Amino acid sequence: MKIRVGSRDSRLAVIQAEMVMDCIQRHHPEMDVELVTMKTTGDKILDRTLDQIGGKGLFVKELDRALLAGEVDITVHSYKDMPMEQDSRLPIVAVSAREIPFDALVLPSGRRQMDPSKPIGCASARRQIQLEALFPGTEIRPVRGNVQTRLAKLESGEYGALVLACAGLKRLGLEDRVSRVFTQQEMLPAACQGILAVQAREGMDVSFLREFHHASVHIIACAERSFVAELNGGCSAPIAAFATIAHDQLTLEGLYQEESTRRVLRDRITGPCTDAVELGRRLARRMREEAETR
Numbered sequence: 001m002k003i004r005v006g007s008r009d010s011r012l013a014v015i016q017a018e019m020v021m022d023c024i025q026r027h028h029p030e031m032d033v034e035l036v037t038m039k040t041t042g043d044k045i046l047d048r049t050l051d052q053i054g055g056k057g058l059f060v061k062e063l064d065r066a067l068l069a070g071e072v073d074i075t076v077h078s079y080k081d082m083p084m085e086q087d088s089r090l091p092i093v094a095v096s097a098r099e100i101p102f103d104a105l106v107l108p109s110g111r112r113q114m115d116p117s118k119p120i121g122c123a124s125a126r127r128q129i130q131l132e133a134l135f136p137g138t139e140i141r142p143v144r145g146n147v148q149t150r151l152a153k154l155e156s157g158e159y160g161a162l163v164l165a166c167a168g169l170k171r172l173g174l175e176d177r178v179s180r181v182f183t184q185q186e187m188l189p190a191a192c193q194g195i196l197a198v199q200a201r202e203g204m205d206v207s208f209l210r211e212f213h214h215a216s217v218h219i220i221a222c223a224e225r226s227f228v229a230e231l232n233g234g235c236s237a238p239i240a241a242f243a244t245i246a247h248d249q250l251t252l253e254g255l256y257q258e259e260s261t262r263r264v265l266r267d268r269i270t271g272p273c274t275d276a277v278e279l280g281r282r283l284a285r286r287m288r289e290e291a292e293t294r
């Protein structure tokens, strides 16, 4: 049986697709696994911010189309880049183990200290609001492009440092560029940061992904995404969510900035793993009420 694996054509996306392919091949040596890369709209437009060109969904549209058309059999994504609205014809059928979920500070090559007179570059409002609290007085400036493009901008001297996901740097073999890993307390990650999602067509036999799939990570992903989905009702405020499981209990920590008051709220909830989606929803509602009563 032949499996065509669809991916964006950035280096990180290809490495991530290859992680899925290697696992399938290792456990199912009889299968013929092939990579199909494509450029997405989000990759082609680099001169505007993601908000201006219509959000994260731009990175998945072309892959969705190819998957629906049967040009590929599965697609591999960074779960954190996947839009909340999911096409029921293209379910997520497997998630990876979670790589280090936290963000990292990266300095220009050869530097051991951040130049405080230069801005810190980051690519999301979530990082922006948390960096403003961590480095008061330092300018936080948006930086776009894939990881390599952003690193090239760092070398050009425009930024004193960048903040990137540890997971992406590690998968790219660039972990030696990490000068500091932020703690959960310092910088709460984006929902599903460090997790890969595999999408297929509804009804497809995906038993070849059984060995790749991590059920406990799926539970964590459900809780984090349910928190974001509940808060996203009408707003696009910066949101962070991070869940862990210990002894069948799930703890979810959430952070978001209320749009009108610009207040940053942070709270956590613990409950049974089986209630993952409900826990995300409950935490979001509680925090929104808290925001509205102050």
Ligand SMILES: NCc1[nH]cc(CCC(=O)O)c1CC(=O)O
Pocket (backbone or CB within 6 Å): 078, 079, 080, 081, 147, 163, 164, 165, 166, 167, 168, 169, 192, 193, 194, 195, 196
């Ligand atoms: N938005 C781009 C993106 N999507 C996923 C990762 C990192 C890998 C991951 O979170 O699994 C990155 C790079 C970054 O944020 O630094």
